[in-house]
Amino acid sequence: MRVDGFELDPELDLYFERRVPVSPRALFKAWTTPEHLMRWFCPAPWRTTACRVDLRPGGEFFTVMEGPEGERHENVGCYLVVDQDRRLIWTDALAPGFRPSGKPFMTGGIVLEPDGEGGTRYVAFARHADPEACTSHRDMGFEHGWGAVLDQLVAILQAENA
Numbered sequence: 001m002r003v004d005g006f007e008l009d010p011e012l013d014l015y016f017e018r019r020v021p022v023s024p025r026a027l028f029k030a031w032t033t034p035e036h037l038m039r040w041f042c043p044a045p046w047r048t049t050a051c052r053v054d055l056r057p058g059g060e061f062f063t064v065m066e067g068p069e070g071e072r073h074e075n076v077g078c079y080l081v082v083d084q085d086r087r088l089i090w091t092d093a094l095a096p097g098f099r100p101s102g103k104p105f106m107t108g109g110i111v112l113e114p115d116g117e118g119g120t121r122y123v124a125f126a127r128h129a130d131p132e133a134c135t136s137h138r139d140m141g142f143e144h145g146w147g148a149v150l151d152q153l154v155a156i157l158q159a160e161n162a
Contacts (some may be wrong), residue, residue, distance in 0.1 A: 056111035
């Protein structure tokens with residue numbers, strides 16, 4: 001399977017694809033504007049309570065996710081590719097400024113393609129260094145979780161444009 005020039009390895013990579021009835025521009029803005037991203041970025045009842053976006057290669061992508069039982073996860077990484085309204089690729093293997101983080105889990109990305117009907121072909125992927133990390137992410141519910149947040153995002157965007 002190829003996604004936007006990347007050959008995905010089923011032993012190391014996860015992905016899903018969906019058509020959504022909102023524009024690539026609206027999706028990209030929601031992914032890259034902290035006040036928008038914080039509204040949908042983790043599956044309810046979890047919440048995103050902090051976010052920093054420095055939208056450039058090497059720029060910071062930081063979130064704090066908090067769970068209903070007081071769980072707290074800080075995620076810091078950097079953008080590798082920023083292609084306006086088309087794709088984002090980021091990683092936690094590198095901290096801002098391309099500094100090695102020492103605790104990599106994945107490189108993630110989204111690819112947004114207009115579908116000709118005012119919507120978007122939305123592809124999300126997560127690439128891992130080893131099969132164990134990939135299996136762990138799959139077992140954590142990658143497809144369900146990333147799909148749930150996409151559903152939340154689409155619902156917010158459609159309500160705003162109603």
